[in-house]
Amino acid sequence: xxxxxxxxxxxxxxxxxxxxxxxxxxxxxxxxxxxxxxxxxxxxxxxxxxxxxxxxxxxxxxxx
Amino acid sequence: xxxxxxxxxxxxxxxxxxxxxxxxxxxxxxxxxxxxxxxxxxxxxxxxxxxxxxxxxxxxxxxxxxxxxxxxxxxxxxxxxxxxxxxxxxxxxxxxxxxxxxxxxxxxxxxxxxxxxxxxxxxxxxxxxxxxxxxxxxxxxxxxxxxxxxxxxxxxxxxxxxxxxxxxxxxxxxxxxxxxxxxxxxxxxxxxxxxxxxxxxxxxxxxxxxxxxxxxxxxxxxxxxxxxxxxxxxxxxxxxxxxxxxxxxxxxxxxxxxxxxxxxxxxxxxxxxxxxxxxxxxxxxxxxxxxxxxxxxxxxxxxxxxxxxxxxxxxxxxxxxxxxxxxxxxxxxxxxxxxxxxxxxxxxxxxxxxxxxxxxxxxxxxxxxxxxxxxxxxxxxxxxxxxxxxxxxx
Ligand code: HEM
Numbered sequence: 001x002x003x004x005x006x007x008x009x010x011x012x013x014x015x016x017x018x019x020x021x022x023x024x025x026x027x028x029x030x031x032x033x034x035x036x037x038x039x040x041x042x043x044x045x046x047x048x049x050x051x052x053x054x055x056x057x058x059x060x061x062x063x064x
Numbered sequence: 065x066x067x068x069x070x071x072x073x074x075x076x077x078x079x080x081x082x083x084x085x086x087x088x089x090x091x092x093x094x095x096x097x098x099x100x101x102x103x104x105x106x107x108x109x110x111x112x113x114x115x116x117x118x119x120x121x122x123x124x125x126x127x128x129x130x131x132x133x134x135x136x137x138x139x140x141x142x143x144x145x146x147x148x149x150x151x152x153x154x155x156x157x158x159x160x161x162x163x164x165x166x167x168x169x170x171x172x173x174x175x176x177x178x179x180x181x182x183x184x185x186x187x188x189x190x191x192x193x194x195x196x197x198x199x200x201x202x203x204x205x206x207x208x209x210x211x212x213x214x215x216x217x218x219x220x221x222x223x224x225x226x227x228x229x230x231x232x233x234x235x236x237x238x239x240x241x242x243x244x245x246x247x248x249x250x251x252x253x254x255x256x257x258x259x260x261x262x263x264x265x266x267x268x269x270x271x272x273x274x275x276x277x278x279x280x281x282x283x284x285x286x287x288x289x290x291x292x293x294x295x296x297x298x299x300x301x302x303x304x305x306x307x308x309x310x311x312x313x314x315x316x317x318x319x320x321x322x323x324x325x326x327x328x329x330x331x332x333x334x335x336x337x338x339x340x341x342x343x344x345x346x347x348x349x350x351x352x353x354x355x356x357x358x359x360x361x362x363x364x365x366x367x368x369x370x371x372x373x374x375x376x377x378x379x380x381x382x383x384x385x386x387x388x389x390x391x392x393x394x395x396x397x398x399x400x401x402x403x404x405x406x407x408x409x410x411x412x413x414x415x416x417x418x419x420x421x422x423x424x425x426x427x428x429x430x431x432x433x434x435x436x437x438x439x440x441x442x443x444x445x446x447x448x449x450x451x452x453x454x455x456x457x458x
Binding site: 009011012013014015017018021025026028029030031032049050053054056057058 | 115159160161163164166167168169171330334393394395396398400401402403404406407408410411414
């Protein structure tokens with residue numbers, strides 16, 4: 001599984017950090033997403049897919 | 065059709081939503097002002113328009129529909145004065161500057177304090193009690209006041225000012241003008257006081273940014289921001305606490321499921337946000353350029369109302385959309401909007417709702433509604449929908 005994030009689209013809602021803190025964080029100064037792990041282990045797939053599905057800016061893409 | 069539609073009861077959606085989603089996704093409705101707007105009710109249509117960066121909820125253009133029946137048309141119709149912070153590049157700059165105070169990390173750090181406030185408020189009352197006035201309203205005000213660094217002892221005045229900003233029917237124009245002036249003066253005085261006596265809070269932080277005079281934020285923008293946060297962070301969350309608890313108690317098996325498994329709290333909060341049948345009007349958009357939706361072309365200058373709550377019950381996106389499914393996952397509801405203008409305070413709202421729910425389950429496991437769900441009354445006239453009273457005992 002590979003992940004990309006679109007920093008320009010990110011609206012700083014923080015949902016991804018709440019759902020998958022192992023994979024996502026936010027910059028302290030403007031709340032924009034930080035991708036901690038672009039290729040997380042398979043056991044994190046449900047959380048990552050959930051984070052991508054609920055992102056209000058649709059800024060997370062997950063590739064198989 | 066007059067809008068908003070009448071609900072069968074406070075917890076049930078108007079029958080029109082489902083009918084319009086099926087038969088007439090782009091419909092014409094009349095607002096309290098008498099002006100006509102276009103109403104969207106399907107998830108895809110609502111989400112796509114809300115997320116379109118070209119448009120905002122600012123209806124100050126002369127050809128925009130007025131929402132309220134006051135002269136100015138209410139909160140959405142007021143001009144944003146001297147600032148470009150509500151749209152485009154200016155909005156993005158403003159948004160990124162504010163986001164630092166609402167990151168998951170910052171709001172998670174508030175959990176213990178929010179818990180403490182919830183415990184104090186619960187300890188202060190005896191059953192039977194109205195949960196909205198005992199907990200729903202005071203808690204978010206205490207939280208947002210602490211975050212901004214504004215004393216919470218002015219709670220009653222805040223409540224009046226935000227009512228004046230958000231009520232569509234109750235006030236005359238001169239009352240609205242007076243409330244707006246007083247609120248502005250109050251905030252301006254507080255910002256000045258922060259300069260002499262800075263604290264570890266958002267207003268002090270923002271005052272420093274204004275003083276740097278590098279174009280990031282002006283004094284007037286700071287005051288408008290502080291007022292906006294106080295109002296946005298107050299009525300919405302307060303009403304949602306009442307609605308969430310009412311929904312969970314209306315069918316007590318929901319409450320019991322949560323008592324048995326606290327791990328359900330986060331997904332139950334999301335489902336309550338999705339299932340909310342009381343958002344009042346929804347969120348407007350002034351469509352400033354010709355726009356295609358569901359096979360129709362809207363001319364530039366159309367005022368559109370997006371019904372988020374109807375979108376959240378769209379069966380094309382949510383299986384068993386009319387059931388409250390406490391462990392629904394994923395739950396891509398749009399109760400906080402979508403795209404660049406989606407709710408800035410949503411992480412805070414989530415943490416407040418999750419924390420209140422957790423404390424209620426711990427402290428008052430025997431909580432129950434003291435009236436039939438059908439007897440709950442909705443609050444009338446507000447931009448933000450809610451339930452007037454949620455009488456409970458335990
Ligand atoms: C359950 C509680 C809440 C709900 C349902 C809610 C809902 C919304 C919605 C739907 C929007 C989008 C408006 C649009 O697209 O034009 C919005 C925007 C906003 N909300 Fe909330 N909100 C809640 C709580 C809060 C809190 C606690 C705060 C802050 C302390 C807040 C601050 C804001 C701000 C500043 C905006 C404007 C964002 C922008 O234009 O970039 N909200 N909210």
